[in-house]
Amino acid sequence: MKPNETGLSIRALAIIAHKFRTSLSIINGYSEAVLVQADKEKFSPFTAKALDEINVQGRHLAELVRKLGAFNKVMESSPKALEKKTLGLKELLKDCASQAVLQEKNDTGLETTDAGKTMVKRGTFIDIDCPANLSLNANEEMVRLGIEELLSNAIKFNNKMEKNIKVQVANHGDSISISVRDYGVGVRPQDVGRIFEPFFQVDDDFTGQISGLGLGLPMVQRIAQLHGGSASVVSDRGLGSIFTVKFAR
Ligand SMILES: Nc1ncnc2c1ncn2[C@@H]1O[C@H](COP(=O)(O)OP(=O)(O)O)[C@@H](O)[C@H]1O
Ligand SMILES: [Mg+2]
Structure with missing residues (x-):
């Protein structure tokens, strides 16, 4: 082994x-x-x-x-073993948003979907900003897992409920990046380098509630790497975070 x-x-x-x-x-x-x-x-x-x-x-x-x-x-998994196909990103992201809301619903009593946008709580939505016909050649299951994880985290930690969670897609030609922005607790500078480590959890006092394993972000990072990309975060304590995954096209 x-x-x-x-x-x-x-x-x-x-x-x-x-x-x-x-x-x-x-x-x-x-x-x-x-x-x-x-x-x-x-x-x-x-x-x-x-x-x-x-x-x-x-x-x-x-x-x-x-x-x-x-x-x-x-x-x-390994990059060679990945079964890839062409994914329409806009539809896929909408789907991931609904899934993430459903997943988090059990724990926090969230509302379900609304026409076009996905409602997280009354008056708060997941905004998706993605060019209409943009596609990505990738493994569908993994892309979904990665995006749903980032969205679940954003829902969990987005405590400024008046601000929508934002998903932004950018086409860089040879790569595509997908960013998920929340307005929650943020990540402390000393933790930014560590949250992609397996089993790393930030102090309960700071985030208020943690019931996970600390496997989500390492999984997201690995998914991006399997697709020739990377995962990163920019965050301000108390103001929120932007998690970005990049996929090679
Ligand atoms: N959007 C976010 N805002 C603030 N902290 C976050 C966010 N996403 C993840 N974290 C921090 O990183 C830790 C690990 O997250 P993650 O890897 O997704 O773990 P899990 O597998 O438990 O969901 C969380 O416990 C939290 O402290
Ligand atoms: Mg998580």
Whole structure:
């Protein structure tokens, strides 16, 4: 087994994710079934609360395992093995925005989509600025994973709810860059160099809430690198962040 920079071999992570996924789907299936079928009126307040908590934490764990699976897949891949096709960026980005809102909805009670734009919370949208016919030759699953991760992060950390999250696409000829801007907590200068490291999490006090693994941004970086590109961030503490991924065309 080849150890990688996480200290655990990718193979070991894949086995762990698979074992967890199997047990979790059984646990979550039963907990959903009890919540849907049971006569809730008959539950004591304690039982009702316990069931809700089991359900919420079960879904949370399932999301962590999904992420671990995606991380493994991306880390194991190589540029040569990537199946690429022509992707219409505007449609793809709209789709990613809806997915990211759905993903974050479980944790934060967000609103769903609105015509044209994707509503994050009442009055706040994800604005997508992308030339109409711009396309990218890339692996669709990976591009979606990367963009959805950046958007999920932006939704999580965009605490200035009056400001829209902005997605901006630029065509540089031999490459395309996609930037996701939020108006949230921002990243401290001392952390900017480290947030792309696997399992790096910033202090709870600063960001307020962290429930992830710290695998999203390393995955985004690797996705960009697999496509001959890079990932970067420009951020101001308290003012927000702009995460940019670049893909070679
Ligand atoms: N848009 C953002 N604004 C501020 N901090 C962020 C943002 N995105 C990521 N971070 C910081 O980077 C850490 C790691 O993020 P990420 O790699 O996506 O982890 P996870 O896999 O848990 O989603 C987060 O816990 C947070 O501290
Ligand atoms: Mg994340």
